[in-house]
Amino acid sequence: MCSEGSPSPRTICRVHRQRYETRHSPCDNTAMDSLAGVLLVAAPNLLDPNFFRSVVLILEHTEEGAVGVIINRPTTSPLGDELPEWEALLAQPEVVFVGGPVQPDNAVGLAEGVDGSSLAGVGIVDLSAPPGELTAPVRIYAGYAGWGPGQLEAELVEGGWIVALAEPEDVFAVEPGTLWRDVLRRQPGPTAMLATFPIDPGLN
Template sequence: MVDETSDFFGVGKNKINPEKGKVLIAEPFLEGRYFKRSLVLLVECNQNGAVGFVLNKPINLTIDEVLINIAHFEGEVFIGGPVDTNRIYFLHTIPDLIPDSIHIFENLYWGGDFVILKNLIEQKVVRPDQVRFFAGYSGWSIGQLSDEINENSWLVSQLGVQEIMNCNNERLWAQSLRRMGGRYKMWSNFPENPGMN
């Protein structure tokens, strides 16, 4: 009989492969400003590496407070990751309105013509639940993400498009783990600083 407590914080039998459209859930002890208790949507994942956006780290500013020459829009900006943080990236569900979008899965897309998006915002054609903005992105070089998963830094899971477009707070990390049940539900209750428990 296997003692589950012997590897309580190991990812264990989770065998979902990291691929475009999947979500990485940080294990409880993963540290750092960007990845501590984070969920990261993978928008690209292949033999050359991986690219993703942290979904649950809002910076409490709207896009028109971050960029000049864009109309007021209630769409909040999130920290996408530690790479290229001086640039804005976006996810959306309106590929018919934004040319050059990259398909992720189902009705979820990455990027496209930002000038057209700015015009759509000015014309009040798009809603905040259709577009998500990120400052920077998360990136992994060849083999790096696989190594981190093997070291139990990440659990691979998935969320629906609506959840991805509407998740807007740091509680999403715990909520996602509770939904998975078992040891992962217990992970969600583990204090950020065990010494303070």
């Protein structure tokens, strides 16, 4: 996975305006189906601090790589002066989220009930323009998670991620700190038991 280090609190507030276009890649039987619109839940043994117990919404997945945002990592930083026109629309909790370690100075915005994303009911918003008539809750992420060609596929084979169906309410969870366990609990079979995995198995 691409990594440029975790953003600092100062960096998180210096969000630039950027839009990411997503594409729906047709599924074919010659390669892995596109994972755009699904969740990647970090397996308990994924210890990379950038992704430890993270839940990533995949926005784009093609043969050129994948792009997503971590949806369960709120900061303590308000939106600040960079995007004041969007502040009133922030979903609870009203803070910037860490979207991933890549380009932490750039901002990605997701809104409920807006077209333009691979997840039904959630859309990517253009943060460079005023909200206009948009009244739906918005989540703003500093940075994103990125994978080059074949990287995500390799990590899936290694067992670093659990693929799960996404629900719109996952993106706008009021208590994102419990999302890792919540998503695992609703998975079928033994996967649901991973939600009980202790943070430090040595203390068990």
